[in-house]
Amino acid sequence: MNKKTLRDIEVRNKRVIVRCDFNVPMDGEGNITDDKRIVASIPTIRYLVDHGARVILMSHLGRPKGKVDPKYSMVPVGRRLGELLGREVIVAKDVIGEDARLKSGQMKPGELMLLENVRFHKEETDNDPSFAKELASMAEVFVNDAFGTAHRAHASTEGIAKFLPAVAGFLIEKELEMLGGALEKPDRPFTAVLGGSKVSDKIDVISSLLDKVDNLLIGGGMMFTFLKARGLETGKSIVEDDKVPLAGELMEKAAQRGVKLVLPVDTVVAEAFQNDARHYSVPVERIPRDYMGLDIGEKTRDIFRSIISESKTVVWNGPMGVFEMPNFASGTLEVAKAMAECKGKSIVGGGDSAAAVEQLGFADRMTHVSTGGGASLEFLEGKELPGITVLMDK
Numbered sequence: 001m002n003k004k005t006l007r008d009i010e011v012r013n014k015r016v017i018v019r020c021d022f023n024v025p026m027d028g029e030g031n032i033t034d035d036k037r038i039v040a041s042i043p044t045i046r047y048l049v050d051h052g053a054r055v056i057l058m059s060h061l062g063r064p065k066g067k068v069d070p071k072y073s074m075v076p077v078g079r080r081l082g083e084l085l086g087r088e089v090i091v092a093k094d095v096i097g098e099d100a101r102l103k104s105g106q107m108k109p110g111e112l113m114l115l116e117n118v119r120f121h122k123e124e125t126d127n128d129p130s131f132a133k134e135l136a137s138m139a140e141v142f143v144n145d146a147f148g149t150a151h152r153a154h155a156s157t158e159g160i161a162k163f164l165p166a167v168a169g170f171l172i173e174k175e176l177e178m179l180g181g182a183l184e185k186p187d188r189p190f191t192a193v194l195g196g197s198k199v200s201d202k203i204d205v206i207s208s209l210l211d212k213v214d215n216l217l218i219g220g221g222m223m224f225t226f227l228k229a230r231g232l233e234t235g236k237s238i239v240e241d242d243k244v245p246l247a248g249e250l251m252e253k254a255a256q257r258g259v260k261l262v263l264p265v266d267t268v269v270a271e272a273f274q275n276d277a278r279h280y281s282v283p284v285e286r287i288p289r290d291y292m293g294l295d296i297g298e299k300t301r302d303i304f305r306s307i308i309s310e311s312k313t314v315v316w317n318g319p320m321g322v323f324e325m326p327n328f329a330s331g332t333l334e335v336a337k338a339m340a341e342c343k344g345k346s347i348v349g350g351g352d353s354a355a356a357v358e359q360l361g362f363a364d365r366m367t368h369v370s371t372g373g374g375a376s377l378e379f380l381e382g383k384e385l386p387g388i389t390v391l392m393d394k
């Protein structure tokens, strides 16, 4: 990675402001339902504490839309973080107000403070320079460790870096090493597995990966736009008619580059978009007019499994079917299993894909499951992430 990290700067006794991604799911009663993102931020925080920094943490939580809303207070996050670290985490009553200033001024080396939700101010998402400057004025060093928000140029992710020496935290470093490493110098064969609902969401990923991979396996709802481009009947399956020509072009491009683009040979079709709808598996040439495809079929799973198992690098984005419904989760499950068993590198990016792998119990057996969601998708698309671009080069 060509960006400076925490290890490249002196932090002892310094006030270090860290942008974390503490945007955790909550149950509506102030309870955190999944603390994965808080856990992922621990290595950076622990390093700073151990090296005698005065640590000011900040994040957004939910969408308070620029107003103070107690429903989105960081207090539960501070409590959970304190439990995980086994130390006190002071939570400021505001973001750049009197309380935050007073408390940041009184901090001793090794102490931790969490600011209130940065999105309590609309200046955050506006990337307002004076708001960014106010945040910066509380510290001497900025660390960005919020990979999940790195694709957004906000005051706490991008703007602030213009006022302070700015480096990457360990989570961002790890994400870039894993995702970037796989894309830049993959061990081959290199296979991408792409699914999800819409081709339109994934065009940029497909195009970008077509230049890099040996195999491109396509499942999920977007397979039907490709099947339609091949002239097949797709019934009531999700199809983006205006993207059919594009799907055709992508298949041609793959053929020109010698990339093996693999479409499903069979699909599980259902009478309705419901778990208990009548369903069965058919070859893709025989999708009934009044049925919709909600998963890849068994033969396809076998084909995908064998390609994955022979790969040295596999990157996966997008579920193979409507995995939220148990009757249509098998394709996603089989791909997850094949990746877990694959001896090569297995990397999962994308919000729903990460959730699927987690839910199906395979997360621990992957080389890397990105915490990034949208950010990991943009990274795979080959886009620059503003929250990373702005950090100091090595």
Ligand code: ADP
Binding pocket: 195, 196, 197, 198, 201, 219, 220, 221, 222, 238, 293, 294, 295, 317, 318, 319, 320, 321, 322, 323, 324, 349, 350, 351, 352, 353, 354, 377
């Ligand atoms: P990610 O967040 O990992 O990038 P997407 O958001 O692109 O993934 O896609 C996830 C969604 O795609 C899931 O909610 C899943 O139900 C849906 N999906 C997968 N296959 C189909 C299908 N055949 N028909 C309709 N929706 C599908």
Ligand code: MG
Binding pocket: 350, 351, 352
């Ligand atoms: Mg999604």
